[in-house]
Amino acid sequence: MEEGTVLDICGLSKTYKNKRGVDRISIQVSQGDVYGLFGPNGAGKTTVMKAATGLMKADQGIIRLFGHDVAVDHEAAMNQVGVLIEKPALLEYMTGYKNLELAARLYPRLPKARIDEALALVGLEAHGREKVAHYSLGMKQRLGIASALLSKPRLLILDEPTNGLDIEGMIEMRSLIAQLAREERMTFFLSSHLITEMELVCNRIGIVYGGRLIQEGTIDELLQSGGQTQSLESFYVSRIQAVREEERNGAVEAGRR
Amino acid sequence: MELLKRAAVNELDKLLAKGKTKLFLLLTGLLPVIGMPIVLQLQNMFGVTGVGRDQYPIAVLNMMTLFIVPLTVFMNASDMFSGELGDKTIRSMLVRPVSRMKIFASKLLALFAAVAVQLGLAGLVSAGASFFLPAAGSIGQGMAEAALAYAAAALPMFVLCIAAAVLAQGFKNASGALAVLILLYGALKLLEYIFPHVMAFSPTAYTDWHSLWIGGSVSFGKLFTIFNFLAGCGIVMYALGYMAFDNKEV
Incomplete structure (x- = not known):
């Protein structure tokens, strides 16, 4: 490593x-x-x-x-490490603040003030005392981000x-x-x-x-490897077409054998 | 150890935030009070002293360990395991710097604590309520025996917690798990009457083992054997439960 x-x-x-x-x-x-x-x-x-x-x-x-x-x-x-995978794992019967408090408890050195900081970072400081069940989808996502950011990872x-x-x-x-x-x-x-x-x-x-x-690199490296491509989108489309072509050729080759 | 304690406090926090937990605690507190006029009425009707002051806490304990505590255990275990695995809220714990071994242990500790609180509450309220009943025998000795019985009753309930934690992990929603746990418990209890010798190997057969601690009529050897059996069941099921929990992909 x-x-x-x-x-x-x-x-x-x-x-x-x-x-x-x-x-x-x-x-x-x-x-x-x-x-x-x-x-x-x-x-x-x-x-x-x-x-x-x-x-x-x-x-x-x-x-x-x-x-x-x-x-x-x-x-x-x-x-x-802070994590948010798929939808936020939130307890809807608790408030946003309480959800973060439970998470914060698992970091013994984290000061309690960090909960308010994390809520403020995602613009939820005014909604921390509301139950998560009453949050919109976007608010839940932001609370999920706050939970991931909580420990200053x-x-x-x-x-x-x-x-x-x-x-x-x-x-x-x-x-x-x-x-x-x-x-x-x-x-x-x-x-x-x-x-x-x-x-x-x-x-x-x-x-x-x-x-x-199938490909990895900086944006410039990817665009350069794509030759004439002007954007990542067109690079992606041409790269996927190439992969599909390779797969088809591979399948035909295997069929011949 | 610090993280385990903190994780267990989290689990208790979650339990206490639920309305049904408060409802069951209220029911536990009310049961001995509600039961009192019924007992008095029955005794007046038949003109006998069925349950004396010293026996009332034990009568309440019998009811608690047969119905109320197992039901609460199943409900809590279903929420903690099937519910959180099903709706994936358990992820909020699993992605933190806490091992799965500690998370599993913390959930069980919270289940045990809930049982202890429920038994303690039932014991205190029933002891208070029993003063409305006629005295029959030594109150001091009766209360000491009741305290011993309440403490002893915790062991089979703890084993029930572990068994429920193992089984609940097989379900992806709490209501399904709860229904199956109740049906299974009911079936095992029924089988105890039909095949008492075979069912002696089921830990659910010892939900009333606290009665063996009263009166001093049962030998220490028998108590020790049952204790070992229950402890053995608990250890084996704990290992199974942890293995299942550690392999869960959410």
């Missing part, structure tokens, strides 16, 4: 009962990166995220967070962080990520199926398709 690597996914494979999953995915995220995992729905992004946070066990491969194997030393691995793992947010909320989320990356030197590992969002926020992007990581 290279120095400065905060997340090291090495040869991750996971197959579900329906035969889908991810196959030998390796990703390294360095300190200060805003790494975006991009791919269509069902490509395997959430599987990578779940395995990276210990919510799911890998069939093969090792995942290290800050040098600690997440499957072996979960507590040390997750100590400096060095690495934030966010799966589809703009889910449920309106345009204004999406812009706010992007500027929050940019601000945290710039001012707090926070590292991000994000996933999204919206390539324009990735392009606006991330400095490095990995493209997942059919459970495989």
Whole structure:
């Protein structure tokens, strides 16, 4: 593992009962990166995220967070990590503040004032005493982000962080990520199926398709490797077409044999 | 240890935030009071002293360990395991720097604490209410025996907590788990009457083992055997429950 690597996914494979999953995915995220995992729905992004946070066990491969194997030393691995996977895991019968209080209790050194700070960071300071059941979808998403930010983590793992947010909320989320990356030197590992969002926020992007990581690099590197492509969207379309072509040729070759 | 304690406090916080927990606590507090006029009325009707002052807390305990506490345990375990696994709110704990071993243990500690509070409350209220009944025998000795019985009653209830935690993990919604746990418990209780010798190997057969601690008629050897059996069941089920919990993918 290279120095400065905060997340090291090495040869991750996971197959579900329906035969889908991810196959030998390796990703390294360095300190200060805003790494975006991009791919269509069902490509395997959430599987990578779940395995990276210990919510799911890998069939093969090792995942290290800050040098600690997440499957072996979960507590040390997750100590400096904030997570939001899919929809926020919130207790609807409690207030927003109480939800954060429960999370804060699991960080013995975290001052209680941090709960109000986290609520203010996502613009929910006026709604902290309301029950989560009365929150809109966007408010729940923001509370989920506040919960991930609560411990002032060095690495934030966010799966589809703009889910449920309106345009204004999406812009706010992007500027929050940019601000945290710039001012707090926070590292991000994000996933999204919206390539324009990735392009606006991330400095490095990995493209997942059919459970495989088919391309990885900075935005400039990706555009350069695409030859004449002007945008990530057109690069993605041409890259996917190439992959499908390879798969078809492979199937024909196998049929001949 | 600090994290385990904090996680257990979280689980208790979650339990207390639910309306049904408060309702069951209220029911536990009211049962001995509501039961009192019924007992008095029955005794007046038949002209006998059925339940004396010293026996009333034990009569309440019998009712608690047969129905009320198991029902509360099943309800809490279903919410804590099936409910949180089903709606994936358990993720809020699993992605924190706390091992699954501590999270599982914290949930069980909260279940145990809820049982202890329920038994303690029932004991105190029934002891208070029993002063309205006619004295029959030594009050001091009766109360001491009742206290011993209430403490002893916690063990089979704790084992029931662990069993419920194991089974509840097999369901993805709390209501389904609760229904199955109640039906299973009812079936096992029924089988105890039909096949008493076979069902001696079921931990549910000892929900009334507190009665063995009263009167000093049962040998220490028998108490020790049952204690070992219940402790053994608890340890085996704890290991099974933790294995299932550790392998859960959410």
